[in-house]
Amino acid sequence: MSLLHVTIDGIPVDVEKGTTILQAAEKVGIQIPTLCYLKGLMPDGSCRICTVEIQSRGRSKMDTACSAHCSDGDVIFTESESVVKARRGILDMLLSNHPTNCFTCPSNGECKLQDLCYQYGVEKTSCPGEMTNLPVDDSNPFFTYDPKLCILCHRCVNTCHKIVGCGAIDTMERGFESVISPAFGMPWRESNCESCGNCTAVCPTGALTSKRKKTFRPWQIQKKVRTTCPHCAVGCQYDLLVKDNKVVAVEAADGPSNRNTLCVKGRYGSFDFVHSDRRLTDPLIKDRSTGEFRKASWDEALDLVATKFKAIKQEHGNGALAGFACSRSTNEDIYMLQKMVRTCFGNHNTDNCARV
Amino acid sequence: MTNTIADVTHESDVILLVGSNPEEAHPVLGMQIRQALQRGAKLIVVDPRDIGLSKQATFHLKLKPGTNIAFINGLMHVILEEGLEDKDFIAQHTEGFEALRDMVADYTPERVAEICHVDAGELRAAARLYAKADKAPILYCLGVTEHSTGTEGVMSLANLALLVGKLGRPGCGVNPIRGQNNVQGACDMGASPTDFPGYQKVTDPEARAKFEKAWGVSLSDQPGMYATDCFPAMLEGKIRGLFIFGEDPMRTDPDTHHVQKALNSLDFLVVDELFLTETAKMADVVLPGISYAEKEGTFTNTERRIQRVRKAVTVPGNAKPDTWIFTEIMRRMGYDQPHLTPAQIMDEIASLTPSYGGVSHARLDSDEVAGQGLQWPCPTADHPGTPILHVGHCVRGKALFRPAAYTPSAELPDEEYPLIMMTGRILYHYNACAMTDKTPGIVELAGGSFIEVNDQDAAKLGITDGETVQVSSRRGVIETTARVSSKTSPGECWMPFHYMDGNCNWLTNAALDRIARAPEYKVCAVKIAKL
Numbered sequence: 001m002s003l004l005h006v007t008i009d010g011i012p013v014d015v016e017k018g019t020t021i022l023q024a025a026e027k028v029g030i031q032i033p034t035l036c037y038l039k040g041l042m043p044d045g046s047c048r049i050c051t052v053e054i055q056s057r058g059r060s061k062m063d064t065a066c067s068a069h070c071s072d073g074d075v076i077f078t079e080s081e082s083v084v085k086a087r088r089g090i091l092d093m094l095l096s097n098h099p100t101n102c103f104t105c106p107s108n109g110e111c112k113l114q115d116l117c118y119q120y121g122v123e124k125t126s127c128p129g130e131m132t133n134l135p136v137d138d139s140n141p142f143f144t145y146d147p148k149l150c151i152l153c154h155r156c157v158n159t160c161h162k163i164v165g166c167g168a169i170d171t172m173e174r175g176f177e178s179v180i181s182p183a184f185g186m187p188w189r190e191s192n193c194e195s196c197g198n199c200t201a202v203c204p205t206g207a208l209t210s211k212r213k214k215t216f217r218p219w220q221i222q223k224k225v226r227t228t229c230p231h232c233a234v235g236c237q238y239d240l241l242v243k244d245n246k247v248v249a250v251e252a253a254d255g256p257s258n259r260n261t262l263c264v265k266g267r268y269g270s271f272d273f274v275h276s277d278r279r280l281t282d283p284l285i286k287d288r289s290t291g292e293f294r295k296a297s298w299d300e301a302l303d304l305v306a307t308k309f310k311a312i313k314q315e316h317g318n319g320a321l322a323g324f325a326c327s328r329s330t331n332e333d334i335y336m337l338q339k340m341v342r343t344c345f346g347n348h349n350t351d352n353c354a355r356v
Numbered sequence: 357m358t359n360t361i362a363d364v365t366h367e368s369d370v371i372l373l374v375g376s377n378p379e380e381a382h383p384v385l386g387m388q389i390r391q392a393l394q395r396g397a398k399l400i401v402v403d404p405r406d407i408g409l410s411k412q413a414t415f416h417l418k419l420k421p422g423t424n425i426a427f428i429n430g431l432m433h434v435i436l437e438e439g440l441e442d443k444d445f446i447a448q449h450t451e452g453f454e455a456l457r458d459m460v461a462d463y464t465p466e467r468v469a470e471i472c473h474v475d476a477g478e479l480r481a482a483a484r485l486y487a488k489a490d491k492a493p494i495l496y497c498l499g500v501t502e503h504s505t506g507t508e509g510v511m512s513l514a515n516l517a518l519l520v521g522k523l524g525r526p527g528c529g530v531n532p533i534r535g536q537n538n539v540q541g542a543c544d545m546g547a548s549p550t551d552f553p554g555y556q557k558v559t560d561p562e563a564r565a566k567f568e569k570a571w572g573v574s575l576s577d578q579p580g581m582y583a584t585d586c587f588p589a590m591l592e593g594k595i596r597g598l599f600i601f602g603e604d605p606m607r608t609d610p611d612t613h614h615v616q617k618a619l620n621s622l623d624f625l626v627v628d629e630l631f632l633t634e635t636a637k638m639a640d641v642v643l644p645g646i647s648y649a650e651k652e653g654t655f656t657n658t659e660r661r662i663q664r665v666r667k668a669v670t671v672p673g674n675a676k677p678d679t680w681i682f683t684e685i686m687r688r689m690g691y692d693q694p695h696l697t698p699a700q701i702m703d704e705i706a707s708l709t710p711s712y713g714g715v716s717h718a719r720l721d722s723d724e725v726a727g728q729g730l731q732w733p734c735p736t737a738d739h740p741g742t743p744i745l746h747v748g749h750c751v752r753g754k755a756l757f758r759p760a761a762y763t764p765s766a767e768l769p770d771e772e773y774p775l776i777m778m779t780g781r782i783l784y785h786y787n788a789c790a791m792t793d794k795t796p797g798i799v800e801l802a803g804g805s806f807i808e809v810n811d812q813d814a815a816k817l818g819i820t821d822g823e824t825v826q827v828s829s830r831r832g833v834i835e836t837t838a839r840v841s842s843k844t845s846p847g848e849c850w851m852p853f854h855y856m857d858g859n860c861n862w863l864t865n866a867a868l869d870r871i872a873r874a875p876e877y878k879v880c881a882v883k884i885a886k887l
Binding site for chain 1: 360361362371377379382383384385386387389390391393394439485533534535536537538539540541542543544545546547548549550552553558567571573575576578579580581582583584586594595596597598599600601602603605608623626629630632636639640641642643644647648649650651652653654655656657658659661662663664665666668669670672673674675676679681682683684686688690691698701702704705709710727728729759767783784785786787790791792794796797798800801862874
């Protein structure tokens, strides 16, 4: 297939037919700002922020880079004066229905709208007037939807329908009354929403926010540790967000089996247990006469275990001991457990919970 | 899985989903199946219960629990009757076809319809849809394995894939969706009474010699005991000391009374745990281990993909890494095991396990692997891993058909216990909830146990939706909340196995699969009574 030749900000690039301007720009390392665009899905084209200027066959036009396909000979400008003016206008319009009390917004510091207003120097709207004042939906235990902060980019809706495949939410009503909501305006909690939170992860503003965010600010995260979810066998990759030696949230990663998606257990149910006050912190030895446990030192507990196991082996033979491994633990743990059984218990009475 | 999650969901034309509810038990895989349906793939659901995906399926064969083998034999009967088998594949890549052909000859759709309570016409149509598809994976889960004939159920699915040549190609294969995060790894690592790491048999003198040399001890030439066989052996006094690492059989094993008696009969029980679980409460010594967020290591997912687990936070109190605990016990029992880091342990695994030969933490962390993990077999440090098994030819040379005849479940309903009860998972919890019930939002969304009762049965019993009922079997009695619907067929009910209150495992039957020794969680006889 013959290639199309286009120029983006003076850089020539050859692309295949059907390539969008956004994809072509990405190929040569030029970043065009987006709000509603979701990689891998059909463009929504609703926010218009990726508007670029295209000169083709002696004409000049403005179009959205996410949806416009490259034509042979296109000369594209991604930050020309008219592009910047258009983007300022779009941000101005968005701010006409978006509060700017960012200090109290949970997404302050990681808001794409805030970033773009900063980048293009848009401080406030030139068209002040009535703003959306619909109620907050706080019904889901893990996240909140605040229509006042919503810019109706539909990233959440497209994620829920086309990536998660659940279809719990959609854009309800029309015009100024438009709002993201489960069917018939029912509360999130009562809908068929699966609480996976993938919608909150793609929200560019503070409209859909995890309630976990109340415990930290984005800049307080000291490290993000890439790991594997400990629940089912899909093996989703995610980052544990750590503040003061505590996991405070999870962020999906582009793992081979999960591609930036997570379920409710992975996103919200995979770290509270780590910091639970019910965790065991010391070895316990039971007094068989009372049935009560008492705390013991490691030396005492381990010596007791070794002595008892050796005595049982001596009295009843090698077959009298067994050790079960845990299918939730790491390969390295399990390897050492079976090695302990085979080398020290003197038999192959080892198994794991694959069957149960 | 013979294949990868990406290729079974992105490349398939038809998905045959048997005994699996991935939207709840493996949600991110479920999401990808829903994407596959949006792009036009067709779905056949074989499940006794209405699951979310059955609404989107071309066919939902709502078969009677415990009749998978009859059903699969029926599919093969139709395929052979209509000449839809892959004759070239059978000739080139398989052996034992004649025995299979003879065995499935009896499984006419009409007979199978009667055994399985499905429509013969739908069975025929489903067989055609699967057989004629270019790319069609079989995805299955515990609905196939948790039966007294579970292994034979798996063999039957393998027979089916072989019959139509859907093996060793993208978008095909026989794909078990493993239950827990590292069930695959636990089996790979030799936590098995019959196998050393990498499925090297303990009865094979060469394998034994290799491990004896590496570990510097002499090893038993007798296979050990499966965990599920250990419980009766405890009652007989054959097993007297037990070390349990992170398992909670008091919650998760079938027939809890039996488990309780067995654990009580031990001379000495040691439990290495994060929490004082029901099983830990019965221990003589409890050792505090550490969680996945506090350690380095690897998990192996259902696609045989080895991925890293990394330490994010430090350990609470005096809890210790589990490998430290095992090493200390080994040392104190007289075996000179040095303390190794998880990376060093993986090096030892790689040196003794051919399928993990090219795996190391350094490599998994490298730019080369780029966060994609490595899928075994990965025999050498320059091997890229193996996304699809059996490509070109089967691993054993020629694939062997292993025909299996249908036999009914161990405990069938009768006058006293007239209902079949199945057990399974829900979206919000994982297994015994030890981890998930520490998240208040999860408890808020799914706080307590329930039983799904068929609406016709409920009407007969005078039970309404939301009512507390008594459920009993030959082994125990519990109370739980009835959820009345048509999700299950008349005469059948279903319970999640996560909950401490109304735990269904007081009722389940410890009948074991004759080969793999998995319990028959999916079928036991119960009765439901109004309180």
